[in-house]
Amino acid sequence: MNWHAVRAIYGFEMARFWRTSMQSILAPVISTSLYFVVFGAAIGSRVSAVDGVPYGLFIVPGLMMLALLTQSISNASFGIYFPRFAGTIYEILSAPISPLEVVLGYVGAAASKSILIGLIILATSALFVPLHIEHPFWMVVFLLLTAITFSLFGFVIGLWADGFEKLQLVPLLIVTPLTFLGGSFYAIDMLPPFWRAVSLFNPVVYLISAFRWSFFGKADVSLGVSVAMIGLFLAVCLGLVTYIFRTGYRLKS
């Protein structure tokens, strides 16, 4: 293993994060606060507790997931797309690095960033609601798994995209709607039966459900199904990345 290379890529990507730390840290703090003001205080005061959990508290896992998903995808896709776009990818291609090491560096950094942001959101939430986490170990596990899975997914998008529009397209058209409709702000059984059935086709439902379980000990869908779905998605992303490197798709002519 070329650990020096992994560390170099990881360090390079993290340096970019710290360089823009104002916006990378401040933005989630502000938006989380806004969510709490709007959903927690304004709407939450009219919504009764969900499953015995006060509404303001109920939305915390969903907010974290929302940020985790969008940040993982945008960090990872931008991280690999930019060198392709600028041409500096030649350095990665001509260095003695295996695909695995490239992925570890880029995806590791993207996941680290989104986990950091997730934790910042958690800390910000603590200012608004009394936090209690039922299964902290599992919370961390789901946090890690989600960040890694969606960073891998973002990495695939960054390799596939051949323009900035495409880079924005998938997050905008697919991920954001799925996340909002995935139960960030409501429990699935608050929906009418038809939409409840439709929701079960949304992979994000399983993520949020499992994550919420780690906070409150209650889930929309069974935990086993959630874990299986996350595992499946992780496997698909890994398969895609492997395929891309094996064929040199969009990397080498």
Add this chain to the structure above:
Amino acid sequence: MQPIIEIENLSKTYASGLAALSEVSLTIRRGEIFALLGPNGAGKSTLINIVCGIVTPSSGRVRANGHDILSDYRAARGAIGLVPQELTTDAFETVWDTVSFTRGLFGLRKDPAHIERVLRDLSLWEKRDSRIMTLSGGMKRRVLIAKALSHEPQILFLDEPTAGVDVALRQDMWRLVRRLREQGVTVILTTHYIEEAEEMADRVGVIRGGRIILVEEKAELMRKLGRKQLTLQLPAPVEVLPDSLAGFGLELASGGQELVYTYDTKGERTGITGLLTALSAAGIRFSDLNTSQSSLEDIFVDLVKERA
């Protein structure tokens, strides 16, 4: 001694169907400076990019420092430093960081002393904390060279190092290349300019339309370049030349119908007058005559033409 780069029957056809390289075979000797000369689109960058791992070969074999570039890519690439043709650099990073980054990519532990040496050699030391985007084009090129040298490669590829570079930087560059050679580094550079190859290289290869059409020692090449041939058509075939013509190095061709004299246009005298005098003294007549440049000269005239 084992060659440092061995290329065998290398071909590359891009996805567009364009055959950029056709059955290229080339051997680079350890420690030499090799100039690859050719017009735009000849396949110079394609060749370099394949050796460095940026472009996938369609067929053929390449070994760098004894290691196959595909099956043993770590060892092969580890020995190679590349300065690409395009000025592709990071923008927001500092000079120091970007050069250290490359060293890390090549799997080497940090060595600030080495990085400092490289930056000083390239007159970049004062700029070490500047962001790359604030540098001029020439400075950026120096940064690319510093990156390529950051991991102490045994082989250095310079893809058109002097394109868009002023005289001072060009001379710095040549000094650097000579110093690297003294340290035993093999340098392969591409250029459009014969003069540049003449100035720097130990050997010269000419590539054109994806084929290597010539590889020659520079000294030999320069000697051949100045030569012309005078062909005399004889009315009757001659079997043996008289002794009085022995000193001219004449050759008989076309079954004795032609007499070929090779002379040096760059020499003090061509010897043509003496030859004609000697011929008439020997009673050999000729019905026609013509002169021609060596095929090499043609190649270079074409190169120069395409450049213009």
